[in-house]
Amino acid sequence: MTQPFHIRKHPSHERAVSASRMLDIPANVQTSLPARSGLTDPFGRRVTYLRVSVTDRCDFRCVYCMAEDMQFLPKRDLLTLEELDRLSSAFVERGVRRLRLTGGEPLVRRNLMQLVRRLSRHLESGALQELTLTTNGSQLAQHAAELADCGVRRINVSLDTMNPERFRQITRRDQFARVMDGIRAAQASGIRIKLNAVALKGVNEFELSEMTRWAHGENMDLTLIETMPLGEIDEDRTDRYLPLSTVRHRLAQEFTLTDLPERTGGPARYVQVEETGGKLGFITPMTHNFCEGCNRVRLTCTGTLYMCLGQEDAADLRSVMRGSESDETLHRAIDEAISRKPKGHDFVIDRTTKRPAVSRHMSVTGG
Numbered sequence: 001m002t003q004p005f006h007i008r009k010h011p012s013h014e015r016a017v018s019a020s021r022m023l024d025i026p027a028n029v030q031t032s033l034p035a036r037s038g039l040t041d042p043f044g045r046r047v048t049y050l051r052v053s054v055t056d057r058c059d060f061r062c063v064y065c066m067a068e069d070m071q072f073l074p075k076r077d078l079l080t081l082e083e084l085d086r087l088s089s090a091f092v093e094r095g096v097r098r099l100r101l102t103g104g105e106p107l108v109r110r111n112l113m114q115l116v117r118r119l120s121r122h123l124e125s126g127a128l129q130e131l132t133l134t135t136n137g138s139q140l141a142q143h144a145a146e147l148a149d150c151g152v153r154r155i156n157v158s159l160d161t162m163n164p165e166r167f168r169q170i171t172r173r174d175q176f177a178r179v180m181d182g183i184r185a186a187q188a189s190g191i192r193i194k195l196n197a198v199a200l201k202g203v204n205e206f207e208l209s210e211m212t213r214w215a216h217g218e219n220m221d222l223t224l225i226e227t228m229p230l231g232e233i234d235e236d237r238t239d240r241y242l243p244l245s246t247v248r249h250r251l252a253q254e255f256t257l258t259d260l261p262e263r264t265g266g267p268a269r270y271v272q273v274e275e276t277g278g279k280l281g282f283i284t285p286m287t288h289n290f291c292e293g294c295n296r297v298r299l300t301c302t303g304t305l306y307m308c309l310g311q312e313d314a315a316d317l318r319s320v321m322r323g324s325e326s327d328e329t330l331h332r333a334i335d336e337a338i339s340r341k342p343k344g345h346d347f348v349i350d351r352t353t354k355r356p357a358v359s360r361h362m363s364v365t366g367g
Ligand code: SAM
Pocket: 058, 064, 065, 102, 103, 104, 105, 106, 134, 135, 136, 156, 157, 158, 196, 197, 198, 225, 226, 227, 228, 229, 230, 362, 363, 366, 367
């Protein structure tokens, strides 16, 4: 059973992470987890990485991700913070070692830091290797110090351009300066930042080498992402799709790119940029098959588990969880879902219908 969700405010200078102390959990209550079997799918892949979308809402409206006029889910459909903790912790019990909070924009979820604080007990116990998040950076300045205090060591910040006016066009919001403040605050708190930039034809494509130099100069890695056909948006995706093979070819005219063997179990491939000494990632779901080493599943903010980003098959864990106080049925439902994890995805931007292959938005499944 989960502990009550009482978080005591702590002085910001207090650096040590002690979730049980911060959470007012009596000393005799066991916070470590009982041993349970790990999760292995039918293709022998261990599931060790969970992405959790904590909200579908966002303060930006990036053109490739959302329509300006989005219909968000009614609040009652969302998992509570307690439920997000209970579900995430069930996965940690089953051998998930890395947990990434995402959205929508995770930092616009009210009291998100309570959840982060709560989950940090798994870092403390050693069950979790990494607790991290993907954010647009707009609210990072307020939260950076507490994130660091909770044991968050690295975060991904999405930034597609260095140009404030282009930033406004892409995100439909005039918040470039805030994001830069957020990045600086996170770095000042000792959090390592990786930037994610979506490569967009005719928008930021000729800025990517400058971004690489800047990011690496500021001690941040940079990962480029190809647009994925997820959810209906206002514009035609085929107009913006830029294969990263083209981007890489162009960057290779300017930089010496050395392939790195590093694999994360996801779609990213990395190179070392010899001139800057930094790392550059390429996430190419459209041009590269990355499924064979897939180690991850995704939980939506309504408690639906997607076993693959590019497939519609899913499991409703919210009703299972709400149906029983005990976690036994939940664990059985998780096992059943993992037994259906597909071998791979089937993304395609359909050039005839212009419709996405997968109808849900990235902000629902969590990027
Ligand atoms: N709001 C947070 C952010 O922007 O970092 C977290 C959620 S966002 C959905 C996660 C990542 O997905 C971002 O890096 C964003 O650029 C990327 N993304 C969103 N829609 C996408 C799409 N259709 N294709 C490729 N990447 C996309």
